[in-house]
Amino acid sequence: MDLIRGRVAVDLLPHLRRAHDHIDRHYRAALDLDQLAAVAGVSKFHFARSFEAAYGETPIRYLTRRRIERAQDLLRVANLTVTEVCMAVGFASLGSFSSRFTRLVGESPTAYRDRWAARGGPHVPGCYLFMRGVLDPSGTAGPKGAI
Template sequence: MAEQPRTVPEDLLPHLRRARDLADRHYAEPLDLDGLAAAAGVSKYHFLRCFAATYGRTPALYLAERRIERAQDLLRATNVTVTEVCMLVGYSSLGSFSRKFTELVGMSPSAYQAKFVAEGMPRIPGCYVFMHGLSDRKRI
């Protein structure tokens, strides 16, 4: 027998959005299931089930996607190194970052960056990125 799709109570949706917005704003900070569930005001297990039912992905995957999207922005538009990008978007391990980036984007972070360097796209200097806090913004 097939499992019935879970329905999420409508009054929980604003709380789930609050947690998702927290992940969007603070993607580079250490975030965990407990913290996101606390932002939504529910238990972590209930949060995990309801978040996945609402957004079609687990909170961990959602956060990874935000981090990798931001990494793509930085690799495309700046001359910041892959290692610096890894740290700027909230990863502490270059191996984990590279593996997740490759899984989601289809190429390594180095290959992705090299593609835009080869195209001659203008690049924002890394010193400017760090000095003016561009690494904290949603999009460059």
């Protein structure tokens, strides 16, 4: 399972794909490099190098991009606040969410949502998303006991 000049050994690809798919399914969860490497069944440093060689970005950068893509979907179609979207896609901090969103998308989450809202498309009420289990309302309220 050696890396050869930016290429990944063929027998490692299914392991990397397992971790890639895990990120896609569990992007809302607090994932770290150790967990993802365990899913792939390799050491975290080998995993990080191999994942980047195979997919062109680090596992954490892919996770962040996946979260931002999902946030874009929610900001376009759901009647949710930016904070609710931030928490729903797995960010713990509104500041880090906003700065990463702006860096990747080119505009703030609020500007993005407002631009799409101006087009007049239908919006799914946030309460419906919570009621149907699409979003976890406990994840948008912050830590227990927080005011």
